[in-house]
Amino acid sequence: MQKERHVLLVYPHPDDESFGKAGSVALYTKAGTPVTLICGTLGELGRNMGKPTFANRESLPAIRKKELEEACAALGIEDLRLLGLRDKTVEFEDPEWVADKIEAIIREVKPSVLVTYYPKHGVHPDHDALSHAAVIAVKRLPKEERPVIYGSAVTHNARDVIGPPDITFDVTDVLDTKLAAMRAHKSQYESMFSRMEEEMAKSPEAREQIEANLRTEYFWIYPVAD
Amino acid sequence: MQPIQVDVVQTKLSEYLNQEVYLHLETTNGAYAAHRFGQPMAVCAYIRNGKVKFERASIAGDKPYRVGLKMADGWIYAQGLTDFEVDGLGRLLLAGHDEEGRLAVSLELSRTPFPMSVLDEEEV
Numbered sequence: 001m002q003k004e005r006h007v008l009l010v011y012p013h014p015d016d017e018s019f020g021k022a023g024s025v026a027l028y029t030k031a032g033t034p035v036t037l038i039c040g041t042l043g044e045l046g047r048n049m050g051k052p053t054f055a056n057r058e059s060l061p062a063i064r065k066k067e068l069e070e071a072c073a074a075l076g077i078e079d080l081r082l083l084g085l086r087d088k089t090v091e092f093e094d095p096e097w098v099a100d101k102i103e104a105i106i107r108e109v110k111p112s113v114l115v116t117y118y119p120k121h122g123v124h125p126d127h128d129a130l131s132h133a134a135v136i137a138v139k140r141l142p143k144e145e146r147p148v149i150y151g152s153a154v155t156h157n158a159r160d161v162i163g164p165p166d167i168t169f170d171v172t173d174v175l176d177t178k179l180a181a182m183r184a185h186k187s188q189y190e191s192m193f194s195r196m197e198e199e200m201a202k203s204p205e206a207r208e209q210i211e212a213n214l215r216t217e218y219f220w221i222y223p224v225a226d
Numbered sequence: 227m228q229p230i231q232v233d234v235v236q237t238k239l240s241e242y243l244n245q246e247v248y249l250h251l252e253t254t255n256g257a258y259a260a261h262r263f264g265q266p267m268a269v270c271a272y273i274r275n276g277k278v279k280f281e282r283a284s285i286a287g288d289k290p291y292r293v294g295l296k297m298a299d300g301w302i303y304a305q306g307l308t309d310f311e312v313d314g315l316g317r318l319l320l321a322g323h324d325e326e327g328r329l330a331v332s333l334e335l336s337r338t339p340f341p342m343s344v345l346d347e348e349e350v
């Protein structure tokens with residue numbers, strides 16, 4: 001992968017940077033690109049509490065913060081910015097106020113690429129609210145200073161609505177790093193991926209199939225209108 | 227958390243009678259209920275730091291349990307509670323976990339406000 005000036009990741013929850021995207025992040029840092037991660041909330045209202053359960057509603061935020069820091073360490077993300085918003089409430093905040101926070105960081109780190117969810121295709125309301133705010137922030141910059149926006153579209157109908165992905169990253173070379181980052185989110189990973197782990201352990205064929213899916217990550221370039 | 231012990235929870239509930247306390251009440255089937263789990267829609271409701279006062283508090287049922295708190299002008303209710311904890315700050319945490327250990331319902335009581343962000347806690 002080509003070295004970028006700086007990559008800015010804009011996500012609302014710990015684990016958004018890892019599930020489905022950790023390979024791309026690892027490729028960037030491996031290429032020597034500095035990466036800044038904006039994490040909007042601490043996923044305080046997640047329903048996954050570990051498997052078996054080890055977190056509770058009140059202990060979860062601190063646990064997820066630590067997990068996020070571990071994932072950042074695995075991925076080589078040296079600059080983590082927490083916005084202190086609250087899980088599930090991002091869409092009810094003033095988008096311009098949220099954009100202010102993102103804009104300040106964009107002006108500071110001057111990213112050439114901004115990675116977030118693809119607006120309106122993030123499924124989780126927090127995903128769509130934060131990507132919307134990121135677009136507002138980017139639009140405030142003079143055209144020549146704007147980073148390119150790479151969006152993850154995770155809706156089922158994404159390809160019908162916005163077409164095939166513009167960017168496909170083969171993350172084979174950093175698959176171990178990707179899995180390490182995903183597993184760092186222990187409270188979430190074990191609930192969400194325990195079946196996948198069981199299948200991988202069961203047969204080499206199943207492992208091959210699962211790893212094949214994990215080896216490719218997709219992004220769509222979001223066109224920023226004037 | 228540990229499986230609910232009715233007598234311990236009942237005693238703890240009674241300690242909050244007739245005084246203003248902070249309530250966290252929540253139910254959720256997950257933000258991806260419709261997208262990934264084939265349910266008609268994601269359903270969630272929560273209130274954090276509702277200031278409430280109740281004059282009667284009872285736990286009922288048998289794995290899972292129900293809790294009802296009777297206020298002067300209304301009721302607070304939660305169903306599907308399986309686990310409890312009195313945490314280091316003396317707060318009563320009740321939760322209902324599904325067969326995968328995921329939180330489905332939560333009812334918590336505290337004499338002091340529940341934090342809105344662990345970032346705030348760190349600054350103190």
